[in-house]
Amino acid sequence: MILVIGGRSQGKTQYVRENFGVKEDEIACGFGKNRVIVHLEKLIREQGAERVIKSLDELYGTDRIVCCDEVGMGIVPADAGDRAYRDEVGRVLCRAAQKAERVIRVFAGIGQNIK
Amino acid sequence: MICLFSGGSGSGKSELAERCAVRLAQKKGAPLYYFATMRVWDEEGERRVQKHRTQREGRGFVTVESPSRLRTDIKGSVVLLECLSNRLANALFGDGEKNPVSLIEGEILSLSRENDVVVVTNEVFSDGQEYEKETAEYIRMLGRLNCLLAQAAQLVVESVYGIPVVHKGELL
Numbered sequence A: 001m002i003l004v005i006g007g008r009s010q011g012k013t014q015y016v017r018e019n020f021g022v023k024e025d026e027i028a029c030g031f032g033k034n035r036v037i038v039h040l041e042k043l044i045r046e047q048g049a050e051r052v053i054k055s056l057d058e059l060y061g062t063d064r065i066v067c068c069d070e071v072g073m074g075i076v077p078a079d080a081g082d083r084a085y086r087d088e089v090g091r092v093l094c095r096a097a098q099k100a101e102r103v104i105r106v107f108a109g110i111g112q113n114i115k
Numbered sequence B: 001m002i003c004l005f006s007g008g009s010g011s012g013k014s015e016l017a018e019r020c021a022v023r024l025a026q027k028k029g030a031p032l033y034y035f036a037t038m039r040v041w042d043e044e045g046e047r048r049v050q051k052h053r054t055q056r057e058g059r060g061f062v063t064v065e066s067p068s069r070l071r072t073d074i075k076g077s078v079v080l081l082e083c084l085s086n087r088l089a090n091a092l093f094g095d096g097e098k099n100p101v102s103l104i105e106g107e108i109l110s111l112s113r114e115n116d117v118v119v120v121t122n123e124v125f126s127d128g129q130e131y132e133k134e135t136a137e138y139i140r141m142l143g144r145l146n147c148l149l150a151q152a153a154q155l156v157v158e159s160v161y162g163i164p165v166v167h168k169g170e171l172l
Helices: A012-020 A040-047 A049-057 A080-099 B013-028 B043-056 B084-094 B100-114 B133-152
Strands: A002-006 A065-069 A102-107 A110-113 B002-006 B032-036 B062-065 B078-082 B116-120 B155-160 B163-168
Touching: A002 A012, A002 A080, A012 A065, A012 A102, A040 A049, A040 A065, A040 A080, A049 A080, A065 A080, B002 B013, B002 B100, B002 B133, B013 B032, B013 B043, B013 B078, B013 B116, B013 B155, B032 B043, B078 B084, B084 B100, B084 B133, B100 B116, B100 B133
Parallel strands: A002 A065, A002 A102, B002 B116, B002 B155, B032 B062, B032 B078, B078 B116
Antiparallel strands: A102 A110, B155 B163
16 A cells, blocks of 8 residues: 655645556545545544544555545644644554655645655 | 654654654663653543553563653663653643743753654644644644754654655664
8 A cells, every 4th residue: 555645735636646657537535446545634524533543444554545634733732622633634544654655745835755 | 963853643653753762772781761751631641651661561671750851861862752742732732931942952962962862742733724823833843843953863764554654864
């Protein structure tokens, strides 16, 4: 699995299209037959960290690509739910980054291989 | 020596910084201190502290509660300061320090003359939000402190979900 992370609207999906020869119908926000999973942070919000961690566990060692926003780089939110969400995304991504074969961070459309 | 570890919430920066501090202490056979800066107000804070305590259990840290001014009388040791963002918030909002940036920079530089200091800081600079005056000032000060410490540091690492991205120096 390749994990692609970066801030919001940094061109992660476009980077994946250009660099991995992905077709449009292979991209979706969900755990289906799609080769590319985009907006993992939304799935974490909707399904909770535990379910997403289980789904991701099936994908290591495959040719799947998972894209996720980095969400923890701001002032700590006043709302307890927002705080917990940032920590949950962090927990899922720390595990995913450890297990993924490659981790790419996209900054202003430029991908940096960090693992 | 100063080693600076940064990253967002949940980025795994504490774990990387702790491992660095432990390695430094083992190399020199030096005592290992953990300067804990967080003031606990509620159950959530208590849980956060407990999580960090469990994480560093058995690693040989002596915990020094450090919500306000830091102890600078320690010598020949490795000090892990966690974290700069709480230290600054406490100095600015809690203790009403007049010049928190120079104060905290001075404390850390002073400690680093006789010890290896591993500092955990926080990336709070990229959420694109407009904040009221106090918070905007806090962000500016933390950014300034990060720059000053990075300048003085031999190692500057950003934790990206547990992956160390080295901006300066070399990981041990």
